[in-house]
Amino acid sequence: MNRNLQLVWNGFIPENPIFRLALSLCPAVAVTTSVKNGLMLGIAVLFVQVMSSCTASLFKSVIHPRIRIPAYVIIIATWVSVIDMILPVVSPAVYNEIKLFIALIVVFAIIISRMELFASKEPILPTFFDGVGMGIGFLFGLCLTAAIRELFGSGQLFGFDVLGFKPLLIMILPAGGFFVIGFIMATFNWIEYMRTGKLPRAAGGH
Amino acid sequence: MKDIVKITASLTGICIAAAIILGVVFANTERARKQTEEKMTEETIQGLLGFGHGKKAPEDLKVFPVHRYVLNDASGATLLGYVLPLKEKGYVLGEIDLSGKPGKVLPLTVEPAALADASKRDAAVKAALPKGYKATYASTVYIADLGGKRLGYVVPGVTQGFKTFIQLMVSLDPKFTVTGVAIIESKEDPGLGAEIQQDFFRNQFVGKTQDVLKNLKVVKEPLPEDYLPALEPEKAKRLGGLGPDKIKEIKKKHLKDDIYALTGATISSRAVTNGVKDTVRKFVYRIEILSDAVKQQNIQVAF
Numbered sequence: 001m002n003r004n005l006q007l008v009w010n011g012f013i014p015e016n017p018i019f020r021l022a023l024s025l026c027p028a029v030a031v032t033t034s035v036k037n038g039l040m041l042g043i044a045v046l047f048v049q050v051m052s053s054c055t056a057s058l059f060k061s062v063i064h065p066r067i068r069i070p071a072y073v074i075i076i077a078t079w080v081s082v083i084d085m086i087l088p089v090v091s092p093a094v095y096n097e098i099k100l101f102i103a104l105i106v107v108f109a110i111i112i113s114r115m116e117l118f119a120s121k122e123p124i125l126p127t128f129f130d131g132v133g134m135g136i137g138f139l140f141g142l143c144l145t146a147a148i149r150e151l152f153g154s155g156q157l158f159g160f161d162v163l164g165f166k167p168l169l170i171m172i173l174p175a176g177g178f179f180v181i182g183f184i185m186a187t188f189n190w191i192e193y194m195r196t197g198k199l200p201r202a203a204g205g206h
Numbered sequence: 207m208k209d210i211v212k213i214t215a216s217l218t219g220i221c222i223a224a225a226i227i228l229g230v231v232f233a234n235t236e237r238a239r240k241q242t243e244e245k246m247t248e249e250t251i252q253g254l255l256g257f258g259h260g261k262k263a264p265e266d267l268k269v270f271p272v273h274r275y276v277l278n279d280a281s282g283a284t285l286l287g288y289v290l291p292l293k294e295k296g297y298v299l300g301e302i303d304l305s306g307k308p309g310k311v312l313p314l315t316v317e318p319a320a321l322a323d324a325s326k327r328d329a330a331v332k333a334a335l336p337k338g339y340k341a342t343y344a345s346t347v348y349i350a351d352l353g354g355k356r357l358g359y360v361v362p363g364v365t366q367g368f369k370t371f372i373q374l375m376v377s378l379d380p381k382f383t384v385t386g387v388a389i390i391e392s393k394e395d396p397g398l399g400a401e402i403q404q405d406f407f408r409n410q411f412v413g414k415t416q417d418v419l420k421n422l423k424v425v426k427e428p429l430p431e432d433y434l435p436a437l438e439p440e441k442a443k444r445l446g447g448l449g450p451d452k453i454k455e456i457k458k459k460h461l462k463d464d465i466y467a468l469t470g471a472t473i474s475s476r477a478v479t480n481g482v483k484d485t486v487r488k489f490v491y492r493i494e495i496l497s498d499a500v501k502q503q504n505i506q507v508a509f
Binding site for chain 2: 066071078081
């Protein structure tokens with residue numbers, strides 16, 4: 001497979017930010033109460049991830065290695081602020097839906113970790129595809145978690161009534177988020193174990 | 207030593223570059239953002255008055271903004287100043303002291319379009335006042351007339367939410383019964399507190415009279431099954447549900463009910479309820495004083 005495609009696939013499943021790297025779990029638990037929320041935040045993260053990674057990759061020779069973390073934080077914050085200012089002008093309707101999440105993105109561990117681990121070493125093209133892959137992986141993780149939580153917690157999908165009743169209210173509460181993410185993570189590990197016969201290497205983050 | 211200079215220079219450079227980018231973007235988007243915001247406020251007001259959702263507002267609907275200023279005269283005494291539109295063209299600034307006694311009426315030279323802009327309005331108010339006065343903008347209420355008759359009021363309010371402030375707007379009919387609540391801005395948690403935006407929560411306030419509002423509480427009980435479709439008429443219509451008569455009947459039955467808290471968001475529910483109660487209480491107090499003052503001073507106001 002082409003390396004660029006490989007990078008996108010890598011972020012999607014083998015190194016999925018939520019289920020594999022276990023990064024940015026905090027927002028993942030907080031906003032995945034409905035698929036719509038998950039999708040909106042996923043799109044916002046995808047955009048910021050790609051832009052920030054590409055910027056970091058472009059200026060990696062200028063940024064002194066000792067101050068790379070503050071520099072990355074400034075880059076992320078700049079992109080987030082730019083989106084926060086441009087989006088209400090370009091599309092007020094979308095901004096109204098998404099504005100709660102935009103400010104949250106500054107502190108996402110996944111974005112800064114990809115800049116540190118990948119963008120700071122690689123040229124811009126692979127960085128772009130890595131950003132896309134990680135963004136899609138995060139979006140996928142949020143949507144999958146949100147779909148399960150919304151279906152069981154409020155009996156709906158995308159805001160439409162599917163079940164007509166609420167089977168498990170706990171799913172919509174924060175505790176339910178941990179349950180669901182834990183179960184999906186376990187499923188991922190189990191599939192990996194069945195396929196390769198090896199336990200996946202440990203991952204951790206916050 | 208050389209390293210520290212390099213690092214400092216590099217970090218300063220990054221910060222300056224970021225600041226320049228943000229500055230340029232801000233300068234280019236600020237005006238458009240303000241315009242969208244103004245348009246959205248207008249839409250919200252019309253929606254609260256019952257003309258949203260594709261229903262066009264009639265020609266003779268007139269919405270008059272009334273701006274309230276807190277004035278400090280030279281001796282430091284506090285007064286209130288209301289920017290009032292006149293029946294003929296123009297505006298005046300009516301002074302009312304804190305005990306409710308009307309004071310001077312000062313002419314205000316300002317174009318209607320300039321009044322909508324906060325800084326131009328502040329300047330106009332300042333120019334109208336005698337020397338030594340200080341004016342601070344407090345709030346704006348909207349008085350709506352339909353065909354020369356009072357249709358209602360739209361009143362903005364602020365309340366302490368779960369994390370930070372919730373800005374809301376309450377519309378009232380001439381008898382100060384709530385006809386609608388809109389959440390303008392909130393930073394409640396998505397999926398929990400943010401549900402205050404939902405129709406079935408906001409519509410619980412509709413129809414509450416002043417007496418009901420006074421003792422309104424939040425109860426941690428599930429929403430009664432028959433009440434829900436009446437609170438979401440749009441959704442109920444899609445599912446082919448209740449007729450308008452039936453909705454009216456259900457609403458009447460639950461009129462004296464307390465507000466049913468949102469699941470997992472009791473604090474936000476309570477915040478909105480208190481916000482609505484406070485907003486209405488303060489507004490009713492102020493509008494009574496204001497209309498008394500207008501009558502006493504014989505100001506020919508437009509509304």
